[in-house]
Amino acid sequence: MNEIKNILNDRFEAIERRIVLVLEQLDDEQVNWRPNDSSNSISNLIVHISGNINDRIGKGMNKKPFTRDRDGEFEVQVITKNDLIEIIKTSLREVKVTLMAMNNEGLLETQKTGNREQTNLEVFIQSATHFSEHMGQILYIAKILKDEEYLTTTVPKKKRV
Template sequence: MLKAVSQLDDKQLNWRPNEFSHSISTLVRHIEGNIIERVSKGILNQEILRNREDELKHTFVSKSELEAIIEERIQLIIDTIRKISDETLEQKQMVRNRERTNLDMLHQCAAHFSEHMGQIFYIAKQCLKEDYKSTSL
């Protein structure tokens, strides 16, 4: 995500193809909301309220703010996974009225992030065209 975001300016990061689509800034804020809900609240048992509707509203966010969100939240996931015990992985959290293990939620988060990262890369390619530098390793 950082490789894609670093190639764009504030205007491009907040651009969306139409009023029914999301911008990169909105997608990053949505991923952040998911991390807050599933990791901070669900796994780390922190008292946090997520406002999903607010994170999905088209709101201008600067490139530096987006980069900070990505770095901070991905680091939270890394730190959590490094420290998590097998017992904690098997603990359950309620997700949409259904019990899910923390391990299941980490897998779900990875799939969810992957979907939105694909959208982010596609938007970046639309904005940059032939100037887009691949994020592949």
């Protein structure tokens, strides 16, 4: 199980690193930009990721009191990029600390997520997938906004010898 935890932790580290690198390229107006009324801004997506973490990890695993307003996560928001950086760092820190502190029995405990029971391990795996999907949306919005000035968030590939 430690190998699985390390793989998941690395995934959460990469998600955090890439989202922060994107946010650092944008200004406050850009992080709150919505392409149209039925689409989300980067702010919406980060607030949604944080809501998911607070619900599934904070409340579901760490037993912290939390009442989620999922619909509110997608309403028009105006949040500074610095606040968004802090939100994503704080939220993903809770995920990583919780994951790495959890023993095998804890990973196999279940919680109700939506209408089904899932083990905590399944919640971590599903969260990594869910956050990666939203990270892709965040990257795409940033590419639209920055166009030629967009700097990739991936690590450059090494040349093969």
